[in-house]
Amino acid sequence: MNSFSQVNTFTNERFTNFALEENKLAMKRAIDKQKSEFGHEYPLYIGEEKVFTEARITSINPGNVDEVIGHVSKADQTLAERAMTAALQSFDSWKKFPARERAEYVLKAAALLRERKHEFSALMILESGKNYVEADVDTAEAIDFMEFYARESIRLSEVDEAKPLVKIAGEDNHISYIPLGVGIVIPPWNFPLAICVGMTIAAILAGNTVLLKPASATPVIAHKFVSLMEEVGLPAGVINFIPGNGAEIGDYLTTHPKTRFISFTGSKETGLRINKLAAETASGQRWIKRVVAEMGGKDGIVVDETADLDAASLAIVASAFGFQGQKCSAGSRAIIVESVYDQVAAKVVALTEQLQVGLPEHNYSAGPVIDKHSYDKIMSFMEIGKKEGKLLTGGEKAEGNGFYIQPTVFGDLSSKARLMQEEIFGPVLALAKAKDWQEAIAIYNDTEFGLTGSYFSTNEERIAEALETVHCGNLYINRKCTGALVGVHPFGGFNMSGTDSKAGGYDYLLLFTQAKLTSRKMY
Numbered sequence: 001m002n003s004f005s006q007v008n009t010f011t012n013e014r015f016t017n018f019a020l021e022e023n024k025l026a027m028k029r030a031i032d033k034q035k036s037e038f039g040h041e042y043p044l045y046i047g048e049e050k051v052f053t054e055a056r057i058t059s060i061n062p063g064n065v066d067e068v069i070g071h072v073s074k075a076d077q078t079l080a081e082r083a084m085t086a087a088l089q090s091f092d093s094w095k096k097f098p099a100r101e102r103a104e105y106v107l108k109a110a111a112l113l114r115e116r117k118h119e120f121s122a123l124m125i126l127e128s129g130k131n132y133v134e135a136d137v138d139t140a141e142a143i144d145f146m147e148f149y150a151r152e153s154i155r156l157s158e159v160d161e162a163k164p165l166v167k168i169a170g171e172d173n174h175i176s177y178i179p180l181g182v183g184i185v186i187p188p189w190n191f192p193l194a195i196c197v198g199m200t201i202a203a204i205l206a207g208n209t210v211l212l213k214p215a216s217a218t219p220v221i222a223h224k225f226v227s228l229m230e231e232v233g234l235p236a237g238v239i240n241f242i243p244g245n246g247a248e249i250g251d252y253l254t255t256h257p258k259t260r261f262i263s264f265t266g267s268k269e270t271g272l273r274i275n276k277l278a279a280e281t282a283s284g285q286r287w288i289k290r291v292v293a294e295m296g297g298k299d300g301i302v303v304d305e306t307a308d309l310d311a312a313s314l315a316i317v318a319s320a321f322g323f324q325g326q327k328c329s330a331g332s333r334a335i336i337v338e339s340v341y342d343q344v345a346a347k348v349v350a351l352t353e354q355l356q357v358g359l360p361e362h363n364y365s366a367g368p369v370i371d372k373h374s375y376d377k378i379m380s381f382m383e384i385g386k387k388e389g390k391l392l393t394g395g396e397k398a399e400g401n402g403f404y405i406q407p408t409v410f411g412d413l414s415s416k417a418r419l420m421q422e423e424i425f426g427p428v429l430a431l432a433k434a435k436d437w438q439e440a441i442a443i444y445n446d447t448e449f450g451l452t453g454s455y456f457s458t459n460e461e462r463i464a465e466a467l468e469t470v471h472c473g474n475l476y477i478n479r480k481c482t483g484a485l486v487g488v489h490p491f492g493g494f495n496m497s498g499t500d501s502k503a504g505g506y507d508y509l510l511l512f513t514q515a516k517l518t519s520r521k522m523y
Contacts, residue, residue, distance in 0.1 A: 014144070016117070016136045018363070027132055030122035031361050035067075042072045042223045044079060045230070045241035047086030051079065057243055059220050062129040062368040063360045063402040069127045072219040075242040080211070080249040083240040084258055087182040087209040090237030095179045095207040099157035102205055103150040108232040110146035113139070120193055123221050125360045128192050129367040129402070134323045137483075138194045142225075144486035145198035145504065152509050153205040172520045177513035179207030180290065181260030184253045186246075186274075188265045189370055190326045190425075192218035197225055198486075198503055199263045204238050206512035208260070211240045211253060215266075217370050219243045246270070257282040261290040261512065265328075268423070268449075268496050271295035292511050294491075294498040296423050297451030299481050300333035300444050302466070304437035305340045307456035308478070313347035315454060315480040320429040321355060321407045322482055324369050328497075329452040329474070329482045331429075333420055335440045338433040345411050345431055349393045352429070355407045357398040368402040369426055375403040378426035381419065382408065385428065389413040394427070415443040423449070437462055445471050451493030452481040473500050 016023050043050040055074040061067040075083065094102075113120065120142075121135035130138065156177050165173050183203050187196035196214060203210050214222030226241045242249065254262055254277045264274050271293040278289040301319060303312045319331030336344045358364030369375050382395050385408070394408030411431040413420050419430040420443075434440035437457065444453060452474040455466040463477055473493035474484060484491040490505025492498060502508055 014140045016132075018132050018136075024132070024363070027118050027122060030118035031125060033119065034122045034126055038070065039068050040070045042070055042220060044073045044075055044083075044243070045226055045236075045239065046079065046083045047090065047240065048236040053079070057216050057219050059127055059218065061126050061402070062370050063126075063400065065402055067126070069123075070220045072223060072243050075244040075249055077249060077252050080242055080244065080253055083211050083242045084182065084253070084256060086237040087211055087240050088258060090235060091179075091182055091209040094204070094209055094235060094238050097207070099153050099205075099207075102207065103153050105229070105232050105234050106146050106150040106201055106205060109228055109234075110143050110150070112228060112232065113143050113146070117143075120221070120224060123224060124193060124218075127218050127220055128189060129360050129370060130323055131360050131365065131367055132363045138191055141191070141194035141486060142197040145194065146201055148487045148504065149198070149202050149205050149509060152506060156509055156513070170522050172522055174518050176516050176518070177206070177510065178516050180512060180514060181208060182258060183208050183210050183261040183263055183512065184250075184259055185210045185212045186250065186262065186264045186266065187212075187214060187222070189215035189217040190323065190328070192221045193225060195265050195503075196222050199265065200225075200239060202503075202509055203261075203263060203512045204234075206509050208512055209238050209240070211242055213246075213250060213253070214241075214243055216243065216245075250274075251277060254278055255280065255282055257285040259289060260287060261292065263292045263512075265294045266296070268295045271498060290511070292499055292501050294328065294493070294501060294503065295496060296328045296425070297449040297472075297493055297497045298333060298421060298423050298447045299329055299331050299449070299452040299472070300335055301331045301454040301456065301481060302437070302440045302444050302470070303334065303336045303340065303344055303456045304440065304459070304462060305337045306458045306462070307340070308458070309340060309344055309347060311478065312456040313344055313351060315456070316344070316348050316429070317351040317355075319454070319480040319482050321352065321366060321427050324366060324405070325427045325429075326369060326374075326425055327482055329484065329491075330425075331452070331454065331481045332424060333430050333432065333444075335432050335434050335443045337437055337440055338435055341431075341433045345392065345409075348429070348431070349409055352393050352407050352409055357404055357406065358400065359402075366407055366427065368400065368404050371403060374426065375405065378405055378424060378428060381422075381424045381426070381428060385410040385419050385430070388417040388419055389430070392431070415446055421447055441466060441470055445469070448496040449493065450495040451497035452476070452484075454479060454481040471495075473497065473502075
C-alpha cells in the first residue's frame with residue numbers, strides 16, 4: 001500500500017504517553033531547547049524574499065510574562081500588496097502542478113513534523129500556555145490534517161473514478177475541481193499549529209496560493225510551520241507569511257479585488273466583519289469572494305436523570321477546562337435535569353477543585369489564559385456571574401507571573417443569563433437546571449451559536465430525539481464535546497458558529513475549488 005492510498009486509522013500511538021518518565025524528560029529537553037532560542041527575530045516571507053521590518057510583534061510567554069519568545073516582523077499595506085503580487089505570480093505555476101506532486105510536499109512535511117513533534121509542542125507550551133497533553137494533541141492534529149488532506153487532494157484529482165458521472169451515448173463528460181486563486185488565511189491562536197496548518201495546507205493542496213496572517217499572540221509557531229514548508233522545498237510564493245494588524249492589513253486584503261477567498265477561524269465579531277467586507281465588490285473584481293469561517297460557540301452538555309452521573313461530570317469538567325476553556329468547542333454550559341442537578345453540581349465542583357493551576361512547562365493541569373485582554377474580559381465575566389448566579393468554586397485570579405485564573409463554576413443560572421449566552425473563552429463553567437430532558441434540550445438550543453454539544457442519557461428513545469433536535473454541527477452522545485479527530489469527526493457549526501465548513505472531513509477541500517464540467521461530442 002503506497003503513501004497515497006493508505007487508509008487513515010487512528011490509535012493512541014498518535015499521542016504521547018506522558019505517564020512514562022522518558023517522555024516527560026524528552027519534552028523537558030525540547031522545552032529547554034526552545035528556551036535557548038528565545039528573543040530571536042523572524043522575518044516575513046514574501047515570494048522568494050525574507051523581509052525584516054522595524055515594526056514587530058513581540059510574542060511573550062503567557063505563563064511567565066518576563067520571557068520573550070521572539071520578535072516577528074510586521075507587515076503593512078505596502079508589504080501586503082507585495083505579498084499579493086508574489087502570490088498571484090506563484091499561482092500561475094502552482095495551479096499547474098499535478099495533485100500528486102503538491103501532495104508530496106505536504107506528506108514530506110508531515111513526516112518531518114512527526115520526527116520533531118516535541119520540538120513543535122514545546123514551542124506551543126511556551127507561546128500559547130498549553131500543557132504537555134494539549135500541545136501534543138495539537139501537533140498530532142496538524143500531522144493528521146497534512147496526511148488526510150494530501151490523500152483527499154489525490155482522490156479529488158481522480159474524481160471520474162471515485163464518483164463517475166452518468167454516461168450518455170455520443171459524449172465524453174468529465175468533472176474536475178480546479179483552484180480558486182489567491183486566498184487569505186487567518187488562523188486563531190488557540191490551536192496555533194493544528195488549525196494554522198489545516199487551513200493553509202488545504203488551500204494549497206487544492207492548487208491555490210495563500211497569504212497567511214497568523215494570530216498576533218502566537219506568530220512564532222506559525223513561522224516555524226512556514227519554515228518547515230520551505231525546508232521540504234515548497235516553491236516560494238505558495239505560502240506568503242505576513243503577520244500584521246487585522247484592521248490594517250486584514251481589512252485591506254479582505255477587500256482586495258484579487259483576493260479570491262478568505263479562510264478564517266476566530267471570533268464571531270471578526271468573522272461577521274470579514275463576511276460583510278468580502279461581500280462588497282471592489283473595482284476590477286471578477287468573482288464573488290468565498291468566505292470559509294469558523295467563529296466559535298457557546299457549547300453545552302445536557303445531562304438527564306438516567307445518565308451515568310460520574311461519566312457526565314468528568315466530561316463536563318474536561319470539556320469546560322481543557323486548555324483553560326479556550327476552545328471554540330469548550331463546553332462552557334451544562335444543563336442538568338433538576339432531579340440530579342445537585343448531585344452533578346457537587347461532583348463537578350469536586351473535580352474542578354482538583355485542577356492545579358501553574359506554569360505550563362511544569363505540566364500543570366491548568367495554565368494561563370492567552371493575554372491581558374483575555375484575562376480582563378474573563379475577570380469581568382466573573383463579576384457578572386456573581387450577580388447572575390451562585391459562585392460554586394473559583395472566581396478569582398490565580399497565583400503566578402502570568403495570566404492565571406482559577407477554574408470557576410457558577411450554578412443556578414437562568415437560561416437567559418449572559419454566562420449562558422455569551423462566549424467567554426476562558427475557564428468559566430455555567431450550570432443551569434431544567435425540569436426535564438426536553439426542557440434541557442430546549443435550553444441548549446436557546447443560543448445564537450451551534451457548534452458542539454453533548455447529551456448524556458441511557459434512554460435510547462431520548463437519545464434518538466436528541467440526535468434529531470439538538471441543533472449543532474457536532475453532537476456527541478455520552479462523551480465530552482471537545483476532541484474532534486481529523487477524518488473521524490468533521491468539524492464545523494451552525495448559526496453564528498460559522499459556515500459549517502467541516503474541517504477534517506471529505507468535503508473540506510471542495511471549499512477551495514470550483515467544479516468544472518467538460519463535455520465533448522464524440523463522432
